[in-house]
Amino acid sequence: MAGFPSEVDVAVIGAGAAGIGAARRLGKVGSVSVLVLEARDRVGGRVHTIEPAGFPCDRGAEWLHSADRNPLSPIAQGLGFSVHRRPPEWTTRLRRSGETVEAEADWIATREAQARARRKAAAEAGDRALASLVEPGGRWNELLDATSSWGNGAELDRVSVKDYVRYEDSGVNWRLREGYGRLFETLAKEQPVALETAVSRVDHRGQVICLETARGTVTAERVIVTVPTSIIAGDVLRFDPPLPEKVVAAGGLPLGVDDKLFISLSGQLPGVERDAYLVGSTTSRETMSYQVRPFDRPAICCFFGGRWAAALEREGEAGMFSFAAGELARLFGNDIRRQIAPLASTAWLHDPWARGSYSYALPGHADDRALLAGPVDDRLFFAGEACSPNFFSTAHGAYMTGVAAAEAALASLALPIEA
Numbered sequence: 001m002a003g004f005p006s007e008v009d010v011a012v013i014g015a016g017a018a019g020i021g022a023a024r025r026l027g028k029v030g031s032v033s034v035l036v037l038e039a040r041d042r043v044g045g046r047v048h049t050i051e052p053a054g055f056p057c058d059r060g061a062e063w064l065h066s067a068d069r070n071p072l073s074p075i076a077q078g079l080g081f082s083v084h085r086r087p088p089e090w091t092t093r094l095r096r097s098g099e100t101v102e103a104e105a106d107w108i109a110t111r112e113a114q115a116r117a118r119r120k121a122a123a124e125a126g127d128r129a130l131a132s133l134v135e136p137g138g139r140w141n142e143l144l145d146a147t148s149s150w151g152n153g154a155e156l157d158r159v160s161v162k163d164y165v166r167y168e169d170s171g172v173n174w175r176l177r178e179g180y181g182r183l184f185e186t187l188a189k190e191q192p193v194a195l196e197t198a199v200s201r202v203d204h205r206g207q208v209i210c211l212e213t214a215r216g217t218v219t220a221e222r223v224i225v226t227v228p229t230s231i232i233a234g235d236v237l238r239f240d241p242p243l244p245e246k247v248v249a250a251g252g253l254p255l256g257v258d259d260k261l262f263i264s265l266s267g268q269l270p271g272v273e274r275d276a277y278l279v280g281s282t283t284s285r286e287t288m289s290y291q292v293r294p295f296d297r298p299a300i301c302c303f304f305g306g307r308w309a310a311a312l313e314r315e316g317e318a319g320m321f322s323f324a325a326g327e328l329a330r331l332f333g334n335d336i337r338r339q340i341a342p343l344a345s346t347a348w349l350h351d352p353w354a355r356g357s358y359s360y361a362l363p364g365h366a367d368d369r370a371l372l373a374g375p376v377d378d379r380l381f382f383a384g385e386a387c388s389p390n391f392f393s394t395a396h397g398a399y400m401t402g403v404a405a406a407e408a409a410l411a412s413l414a415l416p417i418e419a
């Protein structure tokens with residue numbers, strides 16, 4: 001969008017999954033004018049597909065989690081995307097990582113015991129960290145921490161038990177052959193998005209709300225804020241009058257760190273079938289998860305998270321590749337080094353418009369999601385993955401909060417919310 005209106009009914013800040021969900025919902029009501037203000041030069045936010053070697057790689061979200069309850073599953077199918085239903089082999093990856101099948105069964109039993117302990121602890125009065133439920137000296141403690149850093153973006157000592165158990169995982173996970181990012185690009189195509197238009201201030205003192213943007217001032221009757229918690233807690237987007245309760249809630253829901261390194265793979269990894277998963281080490285929390293030949297493509301997607309990922313981001317792609325090559329060489333022998341080369345990598349913590357990967361709640365902060373999501377004066381609405389009570393940290397959770405915020409904004413304008 002080259003030029004854009006300086007006055008609209010509803011302005012949406014951010015064109016990620018939540019912003020696109022909000023815009024699509026608002027767009028169904030013909031009589032309401034809408035503008036989406038996006039800081040980047042692209043839509044999608046933390047969902048972004050690239051093609052560094054002629055096939056799609058998702059830098060951010062890849063999986064349609066809880067796919068049987070995920071509203072994006074039927075939308076993707078309806079748009080002709082190829083939905084891949086083969087379940088990921090996250091539970092059986094230890095047998096390809098140097099462990100026996102018996103050891104793998106022990107690991108799975110440990111995880112199930114943790115899940116039970118988490119549900120029990122969540123029913124107690126106070127909140128605590130997931131780490132408090134881990135048996136000291138347990139055989140799998142390092143791996144439990146590593147898997148927490150992949151799932152939550154943070155190690156067990158950082159994550160609230162109460163929040164963790166509120167996530168509704170149906171256990172069904174699908175993928176799009178074309179890439180999740182391509183779906184959001186398609187969904188955003190008809191939407192009024194102004195790119196490279198960062199919003200720095202939301203002035204809600206007067207009768208209309210004034211947004212200070214990189215391309216001038218925009219006024220709106222209603223505003224839907226969908227930026228990551230890091231942007232609110234870090235005061236990158238300021239409110240006037242200030243909204244200290246939002247800043248505190250955003251601070252209780254920091255973004256964890258998860259990154260990906262894509263490497264090319266010529267030939268096969270010995271004994272590893274396509275689309276299989278492995279872990280680099282089962283005894284260190286500083287290890288990567290490897291998705292080998294996704295969709296049978298000549299690549300490996302390496303995934304890593306937590307404090308260590310934050311440190312590895314500073315070392316850049318060369319440091320990430322050197323680590324991954326070392327882990328793969330330990331598992332498959334040194335010759336493997338001749339089969340692999342770096343293709344692309346992410347650094348979500350250092351991305352100025354994300355500043356992290358996805359939100360988790362600090363112990364004692366599970367209810368911050370509801371505080372963050374609450375509207376202000378029925379004029380300012382909040383959406384984004386961190387606002388989701390049950391699908392936080394996901395693209396579909398973000399999308400659903402965007403739709404809900406749009407419906408609340410329409411209701412406040414006394415406009416029909418029927419689609």
Ligand SMILES: Cc1cc2nc3c(=O)[nH]c(=O)nc-3n(C[C@H](O)[C@H](O)[C@H](O)COP(=O)(O)OP(=O)(O)OC[C@H]3O[C@@H](n4cnc5c(N)ncnc54)[C@H](O)[C@@H]3O)c2cc1C
Nearest residue numbers: 014016017018039045046061062063199353384385394395
């Ligand atoms: C490595 C990784 C793997 C992931 N894997 C999965 C997965 O497999 N499945 C899944 O469902 N989810 C996954 N996620 C999480 C998912 O990507 C996010 O939860 C979701 O995309 C967040 O959407 P959002 O709209 O809330 O936020 P964002 O996508 O961050 O959108 C917010 C938008 O606001 C913009 N913005 C920020 N500040 C401003 C400003 N001041 N003015 C204007 N615009 C601004 C940003 O540029 C961005 O486009 C993954 C994320 C990462 C990083």
